[in-house]
Amino acid sequence: MTSYKIHCVAELSAHDDRVWDVSWNPNEPLLASCSADKNVRLYNYSRTEAGKVKVSLYHTIPTGHTKTVRAVGWSPSGKTLATASFDSNIGIWEQEDGDSEWECVGTLEGHETECKSVGYSNTGTLLASCGRDKTVWIWEVLPDSEFECVSVLMEHTQDVKCIAWHPSEEILASASYDDTIKLYIDDPSDDWYCFSTLTGHTSTVWSLAWSPTHHYLASGSDDRTIRIWQRIEGHKWENVLILEGHERSVYSVSWGRGNGKAAEGEEYIGWLASVGGDGVIRVWEVTEEKGKAKARKMIEKKGSHGVHDVNSVRFCGREGWETVLATAGDDGIIRVWEIAG
Amino acid sequence: MQANWSIGDFNFYRDYLSALVKDDYLRNTQSLTMTFSGALTLTDLNDFISPSQACIKPVQQSNSEVPEPGGATTEIRIDSSGGYYEVSSSQTQRKLEQAQISLNDCLACSGCITSAESVLITSQSHAEVLAFLAANENKAVPVISIAPQSLASLAASLPASVTLHQVLRRVRTFCKEALGFAHVFDITFARHVSLKEHVREFEERRQASKLPMMASACPGWICYAEKAHSEMLPYISRTKSPQQVMGTLVKYWLGEKWEKRPNEIYHVTVMPCYDKKLEASREDFRNEEYATRDVDCVITTGELDLMMRDKGWDLSVPVIGESDDEEDDVFPTLLQHPGSSSGSYLQAIVNHVVKTWPVPLEASVKIVRNADFEEYTLQERDEGKIVFKGAKCYGFRNLQNVVRKVGKGDGLTGRRKARKEAERGYDYVEVMACAAGCVNGGGQLKRGEGNREWTKEVEGAYWRSGRTTEEGIADELALEVMGQELEFRTQYRAVESDVIGTAVKW
Numbered sequence: 032m033t034s035y036k037i038h039c040v041a042e043l044s045a046h047d048d049r050v051w052d053v054s055w056n057p058n059e060p061l062l063a064s065c066s067a068d069k070n071v072r073l074y075n076y077s078r079t080e081a082g083k084v085k086v087s088l089y090h091t092i093p094t095g096h097t098k099t100v101r102a103v104g105w106s107p108s109g110k111t112l113a114t115a116s117f118d119s120n121i122g123i124w125e126q127e128d129g130d131s132e133w134e135c136v137g138t139l140e141g142h143e144t145e146c147k148s149v150g151y152s153n154t155g156t157l158l159a160s161c162g163r164d165k166t167v168w169i170w171e172v173l174p175d176s177e178f179e180c181v182s183v184l185m186e187h188t189q190d191v192k193c194i195a196w197h198p199s200e201e202i203l204a205s206a207s208y209d210d211t212i213k214l215y216i217d218d219p220s221d222d223w224y225c226f227s228t229l230t231g232h233t234s235t236v237w238s239l240a241w242s243p244t245h246h247y248l249a250s251g252s253d254d255r256t257i258r259i260w261q262r263i264e265g266h267k268w269e270n271v272l273i274l275e276g277h278e279r280s281v282y283s284v285s286w287g288r289g290n291g292k293a294a295e296g297e298e299y300i301g302w303l304a305s306v307g308g309d310g311v312i313r314v315w316e317v318t319e320e321k322g323k324a325k326a327r328k329m330i331e332k333k334g335s336h337g338v339h340d341v342n343s344v345r346f347c348g349r350e351g352w353e354t355v356l357a358t359a360g361d362d363g364i365i366r367v368w369e370i371a372g
Numbered sequence: 373m374q375a376n377w378s379i380g381d382f383n384f385y386r387d388y389l390s391a392l393v394k395d396d397y398l399r400n401t402q403s404l405t406m407t408f409s410g411a412l413t414l415t416d417l418n419d420f421i422s423p424s425q426a427c428i429k430p431v432q433q434s435n436s437e438v439p440e441p442g443g444a445t446t447e448i449r450i451d452s453s454g455g456y457y458e459v460s461s462s463q464t465q466r467k468l469e470q471a472q473i474s475l476n477d478c479l480a481c482s483g484c485i486t487s488a489e490s491v492l493i494t495s496q497s498h499a500e501v502l503a504f505l506a507a508n509e510n511k512a513v514p515v516i517s518i519a520p521q522s523l524a525s526l527a528a529s530l531p532a533s534v535t536l537h538q539v540l541r542r543v544r545t546f547c548k549e550a551l552g553f554a555h556v557f558d559i560t561f562a563r564h565v566s567l568k569e570h571v572r573e574f575e576e577r578r579q580a581s582k583l584p585m586m587a588s589a590c591p592g593w594i595c596y597a598e599k600a601h602s603e604m605l606p607y608i609s610r611t612k613s614p615q616q617v618m619g620t621l622v623k624y625w626l627g628e629k630w631e632k633r634p635n636e637i638y639h640v641t642v643m644p645c646y647d648k649k650l651e652a653s654r655e656d657f658r659n660e661e662y663a664t665r666d667v668d669c670v671i672t673t674g675e676l677d678l679m680m681r682d683k684g685w686d687l688s689v690p691v692i693g694e695s696d697d698e699e700d701d702v703f704p705t706l707l708q709h710p711g712s713s714s715g716s717y718l719q720a721i722v723n724h725v726v727k728t729w730p731v732p733l734e735a736s737v738k739i740v741r742n743a744d745f746e747e748y749t750l751q752e753r754d755e756g757k758i759v760f761k762g763a764k765c766y767g768f769r770n771l772q773n774v775v776r777k778v779g780k781g782d783g784l785t786g787r788r789k790a791r792k793e794a795e796r797g798y799d800y801v802e803v804m805a806c807a808a809g810c811v812n813g814g815g816q817l818k819r820g821e822g823n824r825e826w827t828k829e830v831e832g833a834y835w836r837s838g839r840t841t842e843e844g845i846a847d848e849l850a851l852e853v854m855g856q857e858l859e860f861r862t863q864y865r866a867v868e869s870d871v872i873g874t875a876v877k878w
Binding site: 143222 | 775
């Protein structure tokens, strides 16, 4: 078994208030962050010849949101950024060309209260958002930054904390304060509908992440556990693993490819990182043996943001950067980490 | 806050603060429970907008003590039985009242949207109707007016050979014999008047270049626009809905004929929609002088069905002479307005434009996204010039798209704003909050899970009138009532919120 170490490669204290979320651009060397200070910041990153990771602030977008920007998400092309704000709106941001300012090319109104999460589908043709009004909205992305509402799903009985699109199919997952996770697909002759409700968590489900292999879903909860759900067949998903260890709420989970290896007779699935109220970054190596998922804790980094909560963790998805992840904390700081074997 | 913390306290406080900040604080607050009566339980409703997560009203406690700057003087504790106590700095405890929420609170607050259902149960229900009739002793003339969509819902559960007209006759017999109503009307003549007024208003707005005009008959839409999209209000037609036109006709036009004051008539309507209860409750439709409303009580199709069941009335049994032609009771009955089963507002406007345009026009229809969102375009047959663009837009998701299209794109920068300004917008939009429109209203009879199939059956039944009423007669009478000093317009006001969403400032 390889033993891994995590080390902080950059510390970015660019925000004036708690940082809620970070998101890696899928194509460009860009990292976006958002904060209670209502700004979005973009960072460049690269490696020095010696292989050292360098991250620097490149641009600040004063979003014009009147409240906290709670989440950020890139389109698969990496050309568009979406922001979800407690002012109940979604902002859509683009550059006219590579050098110009990031401008607001659209706002999506509809949520009644705080918007909590936003994300583009794998093809970039759909955008989903959720919020405290218990709803999940799906928008179709049309040319010229035009959007049309295709569905308003009112399945949850409480605040919806998070949405996540499946990485290769049009399946949407949402997680809620009602302790459940719901999965939706489109009925082309009618509307989107919830085809499955995943129950098991005993408190708020804060975060969702699909595995790079597409057949697992991980969820982080206020019940201090992470659950892993496996696609048993077609549209049947079942809880197959419960990961314990966090001493407080798990606020965010992220699944990266990493560069681990499976032992003989096992399939390698990826690395799963989790963060939360206990300030600890935990990373699990997930493998599969005869179709059964297994997780081995490979990293436990305490005090990753001092005494502060860690709100978001994201693995970088770009090739060559699979071992790099970013975290955002209540201390207003973003840290970039690298895992080495 | 000055205090000696123990580690335990600290952890508790930390968790509490963390929960507050992470917006998870609601776990610690009492959730609002609302009691739905059996008939009013909403199920399987695609487009129902449910009450907000937590009504903010209960947390608005007036606190007479002036807190020290920066110091919390009281906290709220919960005892083992779930009681809430306010504990002041001097450790005195005061049990907090359970929140009471009135209809007015709900109307004045934008915390929830269309939560009317739960609040209006006691003030407008079939039980209220029965109680009134039992205590009436001939003091007020009881009148009931029924929406054609409600008749269609009832007809759909009967064999397809039963027409709307036959259902009306059966319901009329029930309302007169079993309940004691003096008059039983259908609401289509009021709609006839409403459509004419609507067309008149469209013409006024077109001449004043104040288009688009949007339909005003759907109270769910009105309520939503007033609370969430006040920028839409100037575009919404001020013509009263058929229900409220009926209210005016019954209380004032018929009242005068019958020599009855408005409070000497008890007017009930049967509607496919819960939100109609909210509409009837608007202060604009209340007469302060006589302390009476134009529509005293609104019941849903489901509630009428429940009353028939309670009285052992079988709607599948024909009544004597139900297929015969009959003399109309004051108003022409069951006027068909071809177009849509939600009132044909767009069609009425289209017909008007075609009829009044100096050269022949050609109409084309385009389905935008689904059957609930269609665009109608009128072009000059020879020149091809577009002279009118309208849309029919039903359901919450389509409503969002219309609001986006009609809105001026405030907050947009540069390119998109310019493009939006260059687009040719709609002249008219028939907006309904429910998917599939009024035949699928929240107050209609429900059948199993297959909501869509059932809605199709109701739609089919809606057009099986079984009788053609001469429009000429209706036009003549409409002209007569529209020549009286009766008010067929109303107004809207934005519901400003001082308490939107959360009590916590971020």
